[in-house]
Amino acid sequence: MSFLQHDVPLTWYLLLSAVLFSLGVVGFLIKRNVITVFMSIELMLNAVNLSFVAFAYQWHEVKGQIFVFFVMMVAAAEAAVGLAIIIAVFRVRATLAVDRINLMKL
């Protein structure tokens, strides 16, 4: 862990986090496959996790690290529910394209 202690400044981690988050946002917006959209969300969550850890390290605060566990836990639950919904939708509609899944339309 010595490279963390000496060489890499906080800004780099935050930049990496921002890049990952933006990738997630773009994927969330432009991808048609529900599973890809889902993975984009996971990417955003983990980008935020990275910021948390970096800040926690920088400020010697354990709270940020603990928060990451919460996020991971919620993400795991979300993955379980989300995948179940995706499978159920696929069984009914025989497609995973979000444009075709517009049942909520008035």
Next chain:
Amino acid sequence: MNLSLHIWLIPLLPLAGFLLNGILGSRLPRWLVSTIGLLAPLLSFVLVLNAYALTSISAASCTGCGPVAAVPLPYVETFPYPWIAIGGLRADFSFFLDPLSLVMLLVVTGVGFLIHIYSVGYMAHEEGYARYFSFLNLFLFFMTVLVLAGNVLLMFVGWEGVGLASYLLIGFYFQRDSAAAAGKKAFIVNRIGDFGFLIGIFLIIVNFGTLNFSQIAAVLALRATWHGGVLTAICLCLLMGAAGKSAQLPLYVWLPDAMEGPTPVSALIHAATMVTAGVYLIARTHFVFDRAPFALAIVAIVGAATAIFAATIALAQNDIKRVLAYSTISQLGYMFLACGVAAYSAAIFHLVTHAFFKALLFLAAGSVIHAMGGEQDMRKMGGLRKKLPVTFWTMTVAVFTIAGFPPLAAFFSKDAILYAAFARGTGGVFLWLVGLLTAMLTSLYMFRLWYMTFFGEMRTADAHPHESPRSMRAPLIILALLSICGGWIGIESFSEYLAPSVGVHPIVSSNPHLELILTIVAVLVALEGWLIADKHYRRETERPAQLAAAMPAGYKLLANKYYVDELYDAVLVKPLFAVSRYVLGWVVDTAILGGIAWLLAGFANLSGMILQRWQSGNLRSYAAWLTAAAAVVLLFVLVAQGALPMALPLTRMMHTTGAGH
């Protein structure tokens, strides 16, 4: 010795009867309904008798200290937990027994019980038997609460309650439109009076800080120089309530219509007990009225005006019950007149004798109506003397009593009132004259009723009158005996008994010669009324029609009751309806309130129509909006913190204009 009289049971027993008959009555056999309905007032009456015995008969007389009552009056029973306690104001469920309330209780439960017995026979073939008895018991409950109440607020509860019972019983035959309308009319007209009563209660709270009768009296006793002013206002408000309940001018209009109810109800509620509540209220709060001479004068004027006004209307009525209704209004006017000249004990004395003879008159009239198969028009009666001997003789007693012949009950009480008025000075002599004229009219219309009903020939071919059953005859006979003997106690000893409640007032004769002369004048006047009736309705029966033809305008005025109902309709009811329908209904409700509601609904509808386009159902458009909104929020936060170089142009501007850069 600490005896309890259990006066709290006096109201509660009829309440129990009401609940039993009201809830279970329709499933019980008739004999059980009658038993429950009769037992409640009987037990209450026994309790009242017990209270009377224990408070007036000595339990132990020690030598030298005279007789000592087992329970001294006034006697108070209070429910241990307060009913209302706000700041310093406190109202309890407290029952207050003094000579005044005891006399009222004897009348209410005694006459009430007799009328319950009568009802068993009268209502035998009617629908809604259990409903009738439960309402009658409900009335007794509220009436005894009214009489026993130790504070104004509890009295008001009883006051409103008897109004409710009256409404329910007037509208007993609710299938008939006229009965339902009469019930509503009684309720609404009484509400006008009750409005005044309520204002009076508020004024009492503000000015006395207590509702308790004895505490109000104590406050007044402490401030001996307090006269008129706000006390007059309080008294006039209370008078408004009393005039509503006791059917005085100008609020009497509901009582004649109240005759739509069953006849025993008319006897109990609209003659003997409830309508006298106004007189009772004034006697109960007499210590306030004594300090407001102007209000007392108004009471006397209202009473005298009502007495003669109603008596003239009664002359031209042909419905037997309506004659009696106007007679009741007129007699209540007498009681108000007595209150107005501060002769409260005379008023209560007349209240008691009136309860006897007016209940008797109504019950006898009910017996006639029962015999005639529901016919109430006296023009279709006649010659019933032989067919209904018991009814005839008891009615005769009642007619002679109300006309004021000695030695019958009303002779004593009416005499006391007239004497008290005469002894009141110049204005009093005028009141006395009005009272005297009313006495003559009373005698005239009562003998007219007597002759038209019982003498001459039967004027209907298809009627088969028959004497009433024993359960109806027995109360008639008892009430006839009471009407004969009820006045023998005499005004002197009666006012002596009442003195602790209503104070001593100088109506006891100071000048025996004057009193004798006045008495003879009163009896002569009554005799004159009888002779006129005898001439017009027995010997020369064509005379009344000729008289009416000779004075068509006067006769029509009387027969149509001075057009007061029409006047109220035109001046009050019609404008109120018009305002309700057009101003309140169309302008306020439809236009303003409806318009606002329509605008609000239209706005919601319109914004919904616009916003629903957002709900495309397309997941990616939702995501785009979400992201855009998050970006806007982020941008906003950053700009607010000055983290972004958005303020750059501003900074540059400052640099170019600033000195040195």
